[in-house]
Every structure is written in structure tokens, then in C-alpha cells.
Amino acid sequence: MHRKAFTSPSLCRAAQRAVRTHPLGVNPPPGRRAYATACDSPAARERESLSAPASAAASSTPTAAALQTSAQPASTSGQPADVPAGVRSAYIHLPFCKRKCFYCDFPVEAVGRDTTAPKVEARMRSYVDTVLREMAATRRMDHGPLQTVFFGGGTPSLLPPSLLALLLEALDSRFGLAAGAEVSLEADPGTFDAERLRQYRRLGVTRLSVGVQAFQQELLEACGRGHDLADVEAAVDAVHAAEMPSWSLDLISGLPGLTAEAWRHSLRRAVEAAPDHVSVYDLQVEEGTPFERWQRAGRLRLPPDDAAVEMYGEASELLRAAGYEHYEVSNYARPGHRCAHNQVYWRGQQYYAFGLGAASYLAGRRFSRPARMGQYVSWVGELEAAGGEALPGGHLPPESQEELLLDTLMLRLRTADGLDLAMLRNRFGAQALGTVLRPLAPHERRGTVLALDGQGRACSLAEAGLAAAAAEAVEAPAAPVAAGAGQLAEAGSGAGGGGGGGPRVRLSDPGGFLLSNDIISDVFAAFDVTSAPAPVAEPSGA
């Protein structure tokens, strides 16, 4: 019966409570930025104008400072934010690759080895033009500058710096690009040298994500990468030579033929390369890829489950020993080097997206662009018809409270910061809090779920739950609730340093992370809202 506990009416009540507790959030004095709070944000106004669900603190966004210092001790967290909120991030998809890897199911355009051929450059030029048109046609959500930009692919480092410059200029002129914004670019070995990286730096790129994937020649070949081991070494040298402010080395675990020994070797080589950040993705055999075909034919020898478990544990142990914080299921960072852009995703904040197949989250709408080039180009054409005020995915209803809740649970539970229970309670109600805690209890007993109190000390799930339930009770309605909301919004970034923040739950490392699907789906199953996203969302105020 507890499955039924979370229903629309209860959400309405939760929303009403949110309304009562955060009057400013519902009726902000327009334009009074001096009093701006997390709730008095442009996003909140946006929300209101759309009569979307009163998502209360949903869009209360951390400060720019918080974004920049997210991995630091939470000295800034808890400060009332007199800072821009709203949409502060953008993703740009650059689909060009030399060749498509055997495991890849992203929208990719293979251009061959000769990436500077006039024909190829013309294609890139034409694609960039389309993206520029898309940017120009997309509605500006507010006037604050972008704090994070991420060029993903494909292989963005195939793009000549001149074209990248066009994109960055366009972003800056239309949406604004904050000084000190994190600008990440994915780069594959074999596509750049130190000089190219210096050019990127001059254009404003601050962070590189280098797709090394493996340190074994045979594995690189086995997964169809477009580079070899020598390219990897050259790439690492180039990154150091160019003095990139921050860079990530990306690895894939679970590749066919990967042994424990080879994996250990890869991890050691990765640490030796001294990146600021390491991503360790696990191979997923996706439909329509050569790997999937081979798997069906029984020709793909993936490491057995138990071996994969060992490898995951080994990565966690080895990288943490080397000074990297395991801050999300597949991400590790040195202090101060968490990827700010990714954290935008995981905190449920909104972001622009441009380009083939890219997914944006604007005005409560998650929208994926067409993944086929022809369709994408004509979609941009339609977007332009709106005269520069188009909201991508505007035909969709804004996310319902249920969807928001599931997003929140799914994204936060995959991070080391975990799920802030007081935030959960305030945004979704005490009932939702209870419904989340119940299915987590058996996992706590198995040691895969941990609870932390407001001071970052270990406590029991029950204690954390009680503390979260009490959190609001202490707050008198007359208290500056906005500050409270600000705190909630910031709490997520604070736990990394161990101080402050609300009571929270997180998955243990590595045991809990390894079972994240199982645990999160248990929580999903506890709510009666597990069916695929309903196309129609009812405004919760109705």
C-alpha cells in the first residue's frame, strides 16, 4: 500500500506547503534583485509565467562561486545567494569522428582519417552554421552569463579552432559567457597537439576531457578506436605542454578481453599521467552497435560479472589512494577539479543544448534534438520560424512533480554528495521522504547505503530521516525562509568537504555504487509513478 502513498493529491499538498513556506518563491517582487533569493530567481518567474508546478526550490541554483568551488569545503554554501540563477550552462554536440567506435551509439558522423580534407571542413563548416542558427533561434532564458559550457561528441577536437571560435563567440554574444566559466572540450588522442591545445586555450577552453579509454594497443583496436597507444602518450604530453588548467582522462572498463592485470596497468598509467580528473565508464553493449551484433553471435568475450566487480573496486581504491575523490558513480576528481558542468546535470539544474541529438533542459522541459542530420537541420529551420524566441521542447508539458522527484532521486543518489533529505522533504513533502527511506532501509543493513547527519558525520538512516523531518519544524514560518532554501540548494555542494549541509543519504563506495540501479529502482518502485514518463503533466496547482 505504501506504493500508493505518493499520488498526485499528495504532491499537490506538498506543493501547497511549499507555497506556504516560501511565499517569496511564489510571488517574487519583480525586478528586486537586491533581495534576490534562490526562490526569487528568474527561473522562478519563468515557472510562474508557465503556471508550471510550484517546484519551489527546484530551480534554486547555486551561485557561480559555488559552481567554481563545488569540490571545495563548503565555505560558501549556506550563504544567501545574491547571484545569478537560472540557466547557466550549455552543451554543444560536435558529432564528427574519424571513425565510429564499435560500442558507440551516439549521433556521430564519421569523416575518415583525413580530417582536414576540404570536403570534411566544408561539412563541419556547414554543421557549425546550423548550430549557430539554432543558437540564434533559441530563447534566452535570462540575462546572466553562462558558467559552464561543454563541447561533447563525437570528437570535438576534430573541429578546427576557427570554427570553435565561431561557436564560443556566438554563445558569448547571445547568452553571455562568464569570466572564469568552465569551458570543457572532449578530445581524442591523435587529433591534437600542444599547439592546437594552446589555440583552444586562447579561445577560452579551460578543461579537456581526453578519451584515452585504454592503455593496451589490442584493446584500442578491439573496440575500434581511431587512435593507438603512441597517440595516447603524445596526447598526455601535449596536454601537459599546453598547461591546460584542468583535464580529465577517460577510461572504459569492461571492454572485451580486459583482464584484471591489464586494468590495473591502465589505472596506474592513468595516475602517472597526472590528470586532474578521471572518468571511468563501464562498457554498455548498446543496440545497433557492432558489439551488440557480436554479442548476439556469441563472439564478444566480456569480462564476467565478478571480474567486473573487482575492477570497479580496484579503480575506486587505487584512484582514491592517489588523491582523487570518487564523487559520482563513474567520476573521480582532485580537490577543486570536479566537472562543474556535469554537476549541473546531477543537481537537476537547467541547461541549454545545441546540436545533433543534444538534450536540453529548459523551463522544466527535457528535450532531445533529432539524432539524424537531415531531421536536425529541418528542425532548426522550424525553430527559426519562432523569430528567436523558440523554447526547444516547448510543445512538451513541463516536467511534473513526479518526474522531478524521480530525476532528483536518480541523479543525486549516484553522487557522493548524495541525496539531501531536508531538501527532499521541503520540495516533495514528508510523505515522499518516508517513501524514499523505507526501501533504502534494507540496503542500509547491507552496508550499501550510508546516512550522514548535518555535520557530515555517519549516522543511521532513521536518525537522518528524523533530522530531515525536524529540519522544517525548527524553522519558524517567519524566519527568513529564503535563506533556508538557499542553504538547501547549496547543501549538495557542501558535503564533499564534510561540513554543513542537511542530513543526507548516499550509496557506499564501491558496494553501493555498484548496485546503484538496483537501489534506485527499489526507490522508484516504492512510488507509484514508475511507468514511462507520462506525456501529460497536470499543473499541480490545479
Add this chain to the structure above:
Amino acid sequence: MACPLAQQQGRCGLLGRSARTPVVPVSVHPLVRPCQQSARCLTAPQLAHRQQSQRFVPCASAVTAPELQLEKGGPGSTYGNDAVAKVPVERIRNFSIIAHIDHGKSTLADQLLLKTGTVAARDMVEQFMDSNEIERERGITIKLNTARMKYRSKRDGELYALNLIDTPGHVDFTYEVSRSLAACEGALLVVDASQGVEAQTLANVWLALENDLEVIPVLNKIDLPGADPERVIREIEEIIGLDCSNILKVSAKMGLGIEETLEAIVERVPAPKNTTAEPLRALVFDSYYDPYRGVVCQFKVMDGKVSRGDVIQMMNTGKEYQLDEVGVLAPHKVQVDTLYCGEVGYLAAQIKSVQDARVGDTVTQKKQPAATPLPGYQDIQPMVYCGLFPTDTDDYQDLREALEKLQLNDAALKFEPEVNNAMGFGFRCGFLGLLHMEIVQERLEREYNLDLITTAPTVVYRCKTTDGEEFTVNSPADLPDASRREWIAEPYVRLEMVTPTDYVGNLMELANGRRGEFIEMRYLTDSRTTLVFNIPLAEVVTDYFDQLKSRSKGYASMEYKITGYRENDLVKLEVKINGEPADPLSVICHRDNAYRTGRQLTSKLKELIPRQMFRVPIQACIGTKVVASEAIAPYRKDVLAKCYGGDISRKKKLLQKQAEGKKRMKALGKVEVPQEAFMAILKIDREAKDD
């Protein structure tokens, strides 16, 4: 069981047809049930059609001058546009056809109908019915029908009324077969000239002889290249002891020997005894439910006579009804005024349920009741029980309604509500046998669109407790603790297997492995053998038939008869998953087999239950003693660590799908067991039995 399955399923035709297609385009006038084609309710086009069809019937139009007509509806009267002509008792012949599957029973029946002009050739085409799937798989006939034929004998030029009474062809329905045979005075024993006598044939011949029927052997398929009439005749003579000096040689397919067969029926089948003067006694040998007429009973008037409007009494149930309708099936319904001693027909009287007009009951007049009912009536008890649970708990009410509707038509189906910790609400249902069970399940799923989970079938045990109480046990869960049991008894059957001699070893091994006790082996001929065993029914109701077929390359046949109960060293084998008893998986078995069964059960469950977060022990226990145990290792990895960038929708859909799957799991204690586990256990357990 009164099983007009063919009619209910909208299939038409007189007799069970094999999967093979007859060469002659044969079809009986459709006996489609929903709109009963009595003369009264025939639509205009149907009437026209029938009149037209009768032009093709050479001997239907020439009814001779009325004979001495004593009263209305007596000999000489005609009904249904001459389709039915009444004749004196001494010119009535009631017979059935006994045959093994595929030996040509349906084809022969069709030919008889054609030859007598009961059905015209052009109408026969319509009867091309698919054999029911269960029939084909199991090789049996479940249909029941009668047909009254008008035949002018070449011998004396007289008009005869021949009633062909069908019999169901499966052991589950032995009782119904015996009642049908009791309505006959003779039977055609049809044997395939290339294959010889089979177990099913034998069993029915014994039944026919017990009922004092005149058995006329017929050798069919004599035109086939493989025919070996001499050998088969020898078999019939040696095994059954029938005089085959004037055996009929027929090819039903080619229409050879049909005339001779009809003459033999007239000549050799005795006429019914003329007891018209005595009080009415009529034997019900089939009944089915019709939404407009109520229950329609097929019956034979053994003594006296019965007319429309009479008030009758069912002697065994004591129920009284006024007859709305009496008639004959020719083969469609034709209403008549009166049915006399020796005649076969149907009655309708707005009887609410087949429970009230059971097969084997005796119909008598209320005004002038008979002193004693006809012998042979039995109250049928289910022999096999299983649990039926709706996959979707919301379907519980629908399942109840569907079972109630089926029960209107099926006196042998029993059900009572059952609740169980893993499956929720459902019903414990009793059946005559496995086939009956499968038919009911199939109808529930096909006709009522229900998605069901079935628990393993169990036979009905008897148990006596230490305090002297004796009761029947339909479900392992009902069995009292070992300490409270004096004994458990299980039903035994006498099993006859007829097989080519080559497979004797295989079948001996099969029966011995199933606790069978060898009784005798008889060489029927040089190449064919009968094996007779006493064997617990529980061993036969699993996959015995399938095993028999596979071990004899399909050549062996079997037949069994319940012989009684016997105390045995039986135990309840309980399955515990993670320490919790899993009732739906428990079985009652012999102590000697408990170890093996337990091992198979636990190892199958290990395959079927997904890994959990924790180590899951699976144990099979007798009382507190563990006889087999397995453990499912906990899984350790279930993570999506792919870079999806900002596109969280796929990740979310995956998790939502996983969450949906979890909701559909049935929790046995703390362990989530997929529904397939309950179903697969049934199948796999059987397959593994003789590994």
C-alpha cells in the same frame, strides 16, 4: 464429463476428427450450438438450404405408406420434412464406434451419414473442422454427439432408424464413455488394417463387452499399401477374442464397404427391448448448457415413453421439470412429439445447470415413476487438483465468473477460493484428469482472455490423523504435520500400455521408475505387446503420456483405470526459500523419491530465481530435515556507468523498467520470485524426472 466441447467451441461435426484430412469432402450438417437448428428455430435460408440438400438424398424422400399408426408420433410419423421417420422398436439400432485415434472413426461416421442421406455431400464440406489443439497433441477425442439416420435395408426393404452415439476418447472421461455405451446395443470396432489394436481401443472394447454390446469388428484402411489384414485380424481374435470370420473390410476414405457396414448394423446389432408399457426410464448420457433452452440432455429411452409437456423427474438428483421440448438429432435438432422405448433423443426443460441433469441419471415420469433408477450412476469426483491464480490480481472476479460459467456446462469441474502467500487470491480447482485440466485452462485463457498461473497438479490424497479423523487432501498445504498423521493414501491405477515389442524395455523402465508394479506382459502378436502395471495416479498425471510417446517413438498407447487407494510412505516435500516455506512449490511425494525430487526442485529454482542482494539458500525439507539445498549467490554489480551527458531520459527509462519488473515479482518472504518460476517448475520438474 458431459463435454460438448466441439459445439461450445463453435466447431461442428459429428465425431472427433483426426488431424488428417479425409479425401472425400466430408462434412456433417453443422451442429453449431448457439443457434440450435431445430425445425422450430431454423431461419428461412437454413430451411431452404436443408430442403435443397434433401434433393441430393436418394432415400430420404421415399417414405413408405404409413404403418399402423397407433398414436401421434408413433411409427410411421415423420418430422423435419421427412428427415426423421418413426419406426417400430424392432427396427431401431443403437450403436457407437470404437476406434483408436487416427484409425478412421470420423471418416467412417461421415460415410455412414452420407450413404444414408442424412447429410448431403455438399454440406459435408462445411464440416472440415480443425481438430482441437489439445486433441491433436494428446491424440484424443473429447466431443460427443449423436446422429439419427434413416436407412432402408436391402435385406428386407424396411426402413430402419440407426442411432450413432459418439463416445469421448480419453481416460479422463471413462465414466462418460461407459454411459454412452450403456445406451447402445452394439458397437463397431474400427481397427486400422496396417496398425492393429491399441490400448485405447482395448479399454473401450472391454467397456462395450461389459455393457453386453454386440461388437462388430471393422477393418479400415484396407486400401493402404501397408495394410496387413491377416495380422490385424489375428490380433483382434487373439487379444479380444472376437470372431472375425465375417469381419467387415472397409476403406472409409474411398467409400468402400459402407453399404455392407450398414447392413451388418441392421443384421447384427440387436434391437432394443420393447418395454414401452413400463414406466419411463431414460438414461442421460450427455448434457450441455444452452443459454436459451437451459441444459439440453441427450438420452436413450430404456423403458416406456416420454412426450413434450410431460413432467419428469431426475431420479438421482430428485429434480422435477416440465419438458419444453423433446426431439432427435438427425444430426441437427428435429422436434418430435414423443420418444418411445429404444429411441435416442434430446430434451430441454429450462434446467439451470448440468449439475441438475448429470450424465448417468435416470429420467422418469413424475405421474408414474419407475421403481428403481438405471444402474451405473456415479457422482463424479475430481482426481486431480491444481491452483489457478490470475496473473493480475485484479482479474480475480473475472476468473470466478468464468469458472462459474464453465461449471454450468461441466459437472466435473470443482473449485473453491484459495489464498496463498506468494500468489495472492485464486482458486483450487478439481478436474477429472490432466486433460480435463488443460481443457479448462485453455478455455479460460482463450475464451475468457485470462492470464493464469497454475501450480503443480496434485492428485487427491486421503489422510488419517492420529485422532482418527479421515479426510481428503487436495493441496500439499492442507496436509497435517507428520506427527499428526496416521497414514496417507494415494490413488492407484491399472495402467495398460500397448507397444511394439521393440520398446518394451523402454516402457518397463519408465513404469518402474514411476513406482509402477509390474502385473503382466502379454504378447499380442509377434511384434506387439501389452504391459500392465499398477501405478500411483500421481506418477501418471505428470508427463507420463509424453514420456511414453517419446520412448516409443510415438508407437505406444496407454490407458488407465482408477483402481482404489493405497497407503504409502508419502511425505510432504517442503521448499524453503531463504528460510521461508514456499507453499506453492511444495509437493507430496514418496519418501524414496523425495531426495531426487528435492534436488531437482532446488536446482531448477536456483536457475529460475534471479540473483538477489543477498545469498539466498533454497532448501527442500521433509519436516525439519533438509534433503537438498542450493544457494543463489548474491549479485554484486548492477550499475549504469555510461556517459550519457545531459540526456538522462534513457537512464531513467531503464530504472523505471527495472522498478516495474520488481513490482511484478511475487515475494516469497524477502525473496522476489518471478512468476515464470511457478510455471516453469511444472514443466521442468517433469522433464527432469527421469534424468
